[in-house]
Amino acid sequence: GAVVSQHPSRVICKSGTSVKIECRSLDFQATTMFWYRQFPKQSLMLMATSNEGSKATYEQGVEKDKFLINHASLTLSTLTVTSAHPEDSSFYICSAPSGTGLYEQYFGPGTRLTVT
Amino acid sequence: AQSVTQPDIHITVSEGASLELRCNYSYGATPYLFWYVQSPGQGLQLLLKYFSGDTLVQGIKGFEAEFKRSQSSFNLRKPSVHWSDAAEYFCAGTGGFKTIFGAGTRLFVKA
Secondary structure (H helix, E strand, O other): OOOEEEEOOEEEEOOOOOEEEEEEEOOOOOOEEEEEEEOOOOOEEEEEEEEOOOOOEEOOOOOOOOEEEEEEEOOEEEEEEOOOOHHHOEEEEEEEEOOOOOOOEEEOOOEEEEEO | OOEEEOOOOEEEEEOOOOEEEOOEEEOOOOOEEEEEEEOOOOOEEEEEEEOOOOOEEEOHHHOEEEEEHHHOEEEEEEOOOOHHHOEEEEEEEEOOOOEEEOOOEEEEEEO
């Protein structure tokens, strides 16, 4: 089946630095990808929709200047957390719709970000 | 507003016992519904999905779910739980683009 990968799986960075998370669709093309954030013991909250060749669409309350999204190709979307702070520590998950439509998604394994 | 509700934050069942995880949805029309399972520190794995047709849906790992329009529910069931089923379970719905997740239900399995 379709696979979505994320890199890195875990990252620790210092407060004030930036960190980039990659999301790749390995055997299919994805013009749209979704980025979610999950706090411990909580559900997934959609942060933004990444669109290949155009600007990302951010959900209400998500700072677009802090969470930079780039969808450079049909198989790669990146999320950059700029000037990270400890409150940005979270589990970030990306997903890509299946080729049958936008209803079913394939999820990446997630990236654990810890900001010290 | 569209929403997906999982009333139970956590559930504990004995190994071998049956399981039912509740999910209720609120959408203008019938959404597409999903159940996912997440092990600690892992991504989400799709257990099953409902788009239309037969209201009893079979999934992987022996799970099934029943769509009940009259109750706006899509409860997940398993007749006999295994210790390896201990995980977080998410119900999710989509009206065609964005997916909305329930808060999740943590399943504990006791020997």
